[in-house]
Amino acid sequence: MPDPITDTALLEQLKTVIDPNTGKDFVSTRQLRNLKIDGSSVTFDVELGYPAKSQIDGLRAALIAAARRVSGVDNVSANVTVKIVAHTVQRGLKVLPNVKNIIAVSSGKGGVGKSTVAVNLALALAAEGASVGMLDADIYGPSQPLMLGLSGQPESTDGNTLEPLVGHGIQTISIGFLVDPDQPMIWRGPMVTQALQQLLTQTNWKDLDYLVVDMPPGTGDIALTLSQQVPVTGAVIVTTPQDIALIDARKGFKMFEKVGVPIVGLVENMAIHVCSKCGHAEHIFGTGGAQKMAADFGVEVIGSLPLDIRIREQADSGRPTVVAEPDSDIADAYRAIARKVAVSVAGKAKDLSLKMPAIKVQNT
Numbered sequence: 001m002p003d004p005i006t007d008t009a010l011l012e013q014l015k016t017v018i019d020p021n022t023g024k025d026f027v028s029t030r031q032l033r034n035l036k037i038d039g040s041s042v043t044f045d046v047e048l049g050y051p052a053k054s055q056i057d058g059l060r061a062a063l064i065a066a067a068r069r070v071s072g073v074d075n076v077s078a079n080v081t082v083k084i085v086a087h088t089v090q091r092g093l094k095v096l097p098n099v100k101n102i103i104a105v106s107s108g109k110g111g112v113g114k115s116t117v118a119v120n121l122a123l124a125l126a127a128e129g130a131s132v133g134m135l136d137a138d139i140y141g142p143s144q145p146l147m148l149g150l151s152g153q154p155e156s157t158d159g160n161t162l163e164p165l166v167g168h169g170i171q172t173i174s175i176g177f178l179v180d181p182d183q184p185m186i187w188r189g190p191m192v193t194q195a196l197q198q199l200l201t202q203t204n205w206k207d208l209d210y211l212v213v214d215m216p217p218g219t220g221d222i223a224l225t226l227s228q229q230v231p232v233t234g235a236v237i238v239t240t241p242q243d244i245a246l247i248d249a250r251k252g253f254k255m256f257e258k259v260g261v262p263i264v265g266l267v268e269n270m271a272i273h274v275c276s277k278c279g280h281a282e283h284i285f286g287t288g289g290a291q292k293m294a295a296d297f298g299v300e301v302i303g304s305l306p307l308d309i310r311i312r313e314q315a316d317s318g319r320p321t322v323v324a325e326p327d328s329d330i331a332d333a334y335r336a337i338a339r340k341v342a343v344s345v346a347g348k349a350k351d352l353s354l355k356m357p358a359i360k361v362q363n364t
Helices: 007-014 056-068 114-127 189-201 221-229 243-258 289-297 309-316 329-346
Strands: 032-038 041-048 075-082 099-106 132-136 165-167 170-174 208-214 234-239 263-268 301-304
Touching (some): 007 032, 099 221, 099 243, 099 329, 114 132, 114 170, 114 208, 114 234, 114 329, 132 189, 189 221, 221 243, 243 289, 263 329, 289 301, 301 329
Parallel strands (some): 041 075, 099 208, 099 234, 132 170
């Protein structure tokens, strides 16, 4: 008669399966739950804190194979699920209703491709199974309506709130939906921040796992006020390799640091150009700058993207790269960035404010 299967033997084998996104096993991180042994049959659950639609089948297969290495195990049932929760934001701010996590995509200066990175990040998160929204906070230069192929005005069913427009599965709101495209926004800072607060809080977001905010460029009054008033879970800073962009990116990092917004990482855009005719690769804007900045500030470069005409053409056509060429190397790069962002957010402390009971003092 074979020896009975033990929890210890199973857990030792299951520890050998490493999450490729975190570098940790599912046992020590307590993501493996409900382990049950019934004769020669084993069942267990694994819960991920980030969207991973493209990886779930592979993870399940690896976990089942590990369990079957234990002597006596014949049947294994592994259930791998995703549960995305709200995480903590700046001190003094509360998580928005129906929005679990807000990701700010920022740049120290304009022209570094921040909006293109933001929309592809949002689309990549959605492709992995998350419910995603996009707030176009660049009032003076709204570009998300064009990039998501959206036009028209949002509806209001109650006269007080707006219904977001949906492009490629992304819930989206932008000042670009409310004004004529040729009309310049001649507004001072206080008007802009008030308008953005209204767009953020008076939009009927539908149970978002992530709201990506395409921030206005720079570290001026508008960006600073937004970073102080919007409950941000984490920020992504986009830069290009040249020194003039990195100088401003450092200022953006310091701004978020001062208001208590954690930096998820840096994205180096336009890092290399490969000639479409001859294949020659060239670092047009220099090399190594983002890596040096990351080392100086103790953060990670979470992605490096090429200077490629397809990225511009696809964004201008309303079908960004993740949608237009989902199997391309560039789309893979955007998805890798999205996974790193989601994993970083999942590793932060959970927000428990909505679960805490209100305390009222009454005279009796």
